[in-house]
Amino acid sequence: MTIDVYLKKLKEDGFKITPKRKATIELFSKKKSYLSPQEVLEKLGNHFPGISSSTVYRILEELQDTGILIKIEHEDRQLYYFLCRMPDQHHHHFICRKCRRIEEVELCNLKELERFISKNLNCKVENHSVRLEGLCSHCK
Ligand SMILES: [Zn+2]
Ligand SMILES: [Zn+2]
Ligand SMILES: [Zn+2]
Numbered sequence: 001m002t003i004d005v006y007l008k009k010l011k012e013d014g015f016k017i018t019p020k021r022k023a024t025i026e027l028f029s030k031k032k033s034y035l036s037p038q039e040v041l042e043k044l045g046n047h048f049p050g051i052s053s054s055t056v057y058r059i060l061e062e063l064q065d066t067g068i069l070i071k072i073e074h075e076d077r078q079l080y081y082f083l084c085r086m087p088d089q090h091h092h093h094f095i096c097r098k099c100r101r102i103e104e105v106e107l108c109n110l111k112e113l114e115r116f117i118s119k120n121l122n123c124k125v126e127n128h129s130v131r132l133e134g135l136c137s138h139c140k
């Protein structure tokens with residue numbers, strides 16, 4: 001799996017491609033699943049001895065801000081991060097509350113809601129995020 005699309009997204013959002021940011025993205029692209037900040041810290045520690053947990057948290061938050069990673073808090077209150085598979089286009093996420101699988105949802109039909117807000121509240125919607133939760137096809 002190539003990580004070029006993620007590096008491009010980083011640049012577009014004004015972030016420098018540092019070795020640590022790149023290594024973090026590579027880590028997720030290899031694992032193809034979710035990682036807790038603690039796991040990221042352990043894995044990055046192999047390449048960057050002495051890296052602090054605050055550095056790891058900062059990188060994870062930065063990558064979340066760009067939409068490269070998705071942060072979820074599981075029912076056990078543990079934080080996890082996922083790699084979004086299509087960071088270069090507008091879409092939404094479905095999160096399975098049982099197995100924590102994330103599905104990419106390409107459909108977005110919130111135009112009507114945006115029109116409602118503009119008409120009835122006289123506000124201009126510039127952005128939105130929707131997170132859908134439930135049970136995936138394996139767990140339902
Ligand atoms: Zn996504
Ligand atoms: Zn599931
Ligand atoms: Zn949308």
